[in-house]
Amino acid sequence: MSVTAPAGFEAAGVAAGLKSTGKPDVAVVVNRGPLKAGAAVFTSNRAKANPILWSQEAIKGGVIEAVVLNSGGANCFTGAFGFQTTHQTAERAAELLGVGAVGIQVCSTGLIGTGDDVFRAKVLDGTAKAIASLSVGGGDDAARAIMTTDTVPKTAVHRGGGWSIGGMAKGAGMLAPGLATMLVVLTTDAVLDAAAADAHLRSATNVSFDRLDSDGCMSTNDQVTLLVSGASGVTPDPEEFASALAAVCSDLARQLQADAEGASHAIAIEVVGAASEQDAVEVGRSVARNNLFKAAIFGNDPNWGRVLAAIGTTSAEFDPYQVDVSMNGVRVCSAGGPDRPREEVDLAPRDTHVLIDLHAGEATATILTNDLTHDYVHENSAYSS
Amino acid sequence: MSVTAPAGFEAAGVAAGLKSTGKPDVAVVVNRGPLKAGAAVFTSNRAKANPILWSQEAIKGGVIEAVVLNSGGANCFTGAFGFQTTHQTAERAAELLGVGAVGIQVCSTGLIGTGDDVFRAKVLDGTAKAIASLSVGGGDDAARAIMTTDTVPKTAVHRGGGWSIGGMAKGAGMLAPGLATMLVVLTTDAVLDAAAADAHLRSATNVSFDRLDSDGCMSTNDQVTLLVSGASGVTPDPEEFASALAAVCSDLARQLQADAEGASHAIAIEVVGAASEQDAVEVGRSVARNNLFKAAIFGNDPNWGRVLAAIGTTSAEFDPYQVDVSMNGVRVCSAGGPDRPREEVDLAPRDTHVLIDLHAGEATATILTNDLTHDYVHENSAYSS
Structure with missing residues (x-):
């Protein structure tokens, strides 16, 4: 149709x-x-x-x-x-x-x-x-x-x-x-x-x-x-x-x-508690563009340190020691420090949910991205073009 | 010492x-x-x-x-x-x-x-x-x-x-x-x-x-x-x-x-003809951060279209139809259009030189980066951490 x-x-x-x-x-x-x-x-x-x-x-x-x-x-x-x-x-x-x-x-x-x-x-x-x-x-x-x-x-x-x-x-x-x-x-x-x-x-x-x-x-x-x-x-x-x-x-x-080149995970980065929608989008996009975070997700590694490092490059309003990060429902980071053990996070499913609470306001936004995989590199190098 | x-x-x-x-x-x-x-x-x-x-x-x-x-x-x-x-x-x-x-x-x-x-x-x-x-x-x-x-x-x-x-x-x-x-x-x-x-x-x-x-x-x-x-x-x-x-x-x-994780090319992006040094740095960094460009270099593909697409995301002063791009000494793009055939470019050496002339001024800057490779993804996914 x-x-x-x-x-x-x-x-x-x-x-x-x-x-x-x-x-x-x-x-x-x-x-x-x-x-x-x-x-x-x-x-x-x-x-x-x-x-x-x-x-x-x-x-x-x-x-x-x-x-x-x-x-x-x-x-x-x-x-x-x-x-x-x-x-x-x-x-x-x-x-x-x-x-x-x-x-x-x-x-x-x-x-x-x-x-x-x-x-x-x-x-x-x-x-x-x-x-x-x-x-x-x-x-x-x-x-x-x-x-x-x-x-x-x-x-x-x-x-x-x-x-x-x-x-x-x-x-x-x-x-x-x-x-x-x-x-x-x-x-x-x-x-x-x-x-x-x-x-x-x-x-x-x-x-x-x-x-x-x-x-x-x-x-x-x-x-x-x-x-x-x-x-x-x-x-x-x-x-x-x-x-x-x-x-x-x-x-x-x-x-x-879902059909992105070479991707093995479809990642939704949901930012909540932002001071403004613009802040929420900036934080989500910064994480979505961080190659180290994207490679970690490909490897099923809930590497929340890379999430916080990416947030730290933004101009959004936040206190690093207030930020919470959950992956697929498991809060691995609270108040800028370790919370649940990363072993509890199951990143095997293709659909991946990263929840970031900035504790700086009421605004929210969700950015959709993909992981960084061997197949992405393969499809975008000369082997395929 | x-x-x-x-x-x-x-x-x-x-x-x-x-x-x-x-x-x-x-x-x-x-x-x-x-x-x-x-x-x-x-x-x-x-x-x-x-x-x-x-x-x-x-x-x-x-x-x-x-x-x-x-x-x-x-x-x-x-x-x-x-x-x-x-x-x-x-x-x-x-x-x-x-x-x-x-x-x-x-x-x-x-x-x-x-x-x-x-x-x-x-x-x-x-x-x-x-x-x-x-x-x-x-x-x-x-x-x-x-x-x-x-x-x-x-x-x-x-x-x-x-x-x-x-x-x-x-x-x-x-x-x-x-x-x-x-x-x-x-x-x-x-x-x-x-x-x-x-x-x-x-x-x-x-x-x-x-x-x-x-x-x-x-x-x-x-x-x-x-x-x-x-x-x-x-x-x-x-x-x-x-x-x-x-x-x-x-x-x-x-x-x-030279020792960057997983890299197969050490790329120097030299921007010349910029209106300001700040513009030259912004353009060089934008190309250096473009995953499609980086994957192309890994594949020995002189994909200058991806260079121009990256330049286009900056706020630098330039006219897309004035930009020249050379790779390892071969001018593949002049005045925003195709110049020498891409087959003339030899990207086999590890050291790679990308020269971008914005034709907008006299300022220059060189940004150093690396290509995006299978080994980069491997080293930064959970397989290695």
């Missing part, structure tokens, strides 16, 4: 020869309306891929007619030629769909620094082929066509009162959204204008994708796009819609974390 | 049973004067070990009579008991040396979160044993006693005009000084007061240890200490001394980098 679960959307995923494996590599999601509202959030990396440069400008009118996505090449640092490739992709799609080019969002993922005229021709042909294959049942094909090192497609659907939200995502490495690459397309048939779509999307991504930090490496190509068809005719309660959109985003974020 | 190369110093390294292997684990370096000036810089981690808490206070008078160092236990997050252990260590050393306790700097390294009464008794006995073994030839024994996962002791000596500088260092992981642990002791027989020693030490560490970032993980126990005996009777030219001290620190920093 994926992005075609809500009414008013068609999608397709086709093989255009960008992937040497011959697997599907171009996807198109089209909004058939009646509304054509949309919103998008983009990587905060200052080195941005050509499709990001295009899409950031194109979204300014708040209208999205369609999203064209390709795997098999990030089209990043490919110069003026690469930007023209993106622009021509938007124009080809617009022409075939009978709409304006600024209504077309373009997303790319794959290796940075490649994108010649062969690449361009395949993307353009693939776009035409996908548009010729559009259907209301095409959501799953689209979700497969955006996969890179992903081992499974990621999709989610939420059904509200007369309206629904659909979504698809890809991303398995360079996962620290805020950067081989996270792409998400969300669709809804609820009635929303572009401003409301934008506000809801920013709120939802702030507590979901922005709190996923698998390997601390921010992509040049990340984009999360929300398309609003309004085809249900139902205007949802804003709080209910916000909550549903956040739930769909969190579901997709957890699917990304 | 090490720390006993300059006149006016004695040292010793002994086995006190802190290491299960029975290897030396307590070192003492004593300043016999006539000056007893000293300076020290400490980890900027806000979670600080007990010896750091003690030494930061003790140094305030600018006097260092001796440094007591132990491996086999970081004495960090061991509560009030742990602080008392450090305090008793200083008092024991002071009593045996016939000096005041505030003249004693204490440094510890090893696992965080352990340090019971058995640990305390071994440290105190080892301190007495080391003091009983002090000699003007004890520098090399001291350098071996502070090793943890280090495979070789690190020492350096500089001989000036009538004066000299000696040094020893340990550290193989948690190497991002600014954190399991970097300890350095430097000695000189030049005539300097405490204020001059402090100024010279801060300048030297700023361009040496502060630019070593092996794994992005800052220790709770880092300390670099300079002891001044003045025994040469020679007051050096300040610029000559500053330059010599920086050279000794850089030499020791490169020895730390």
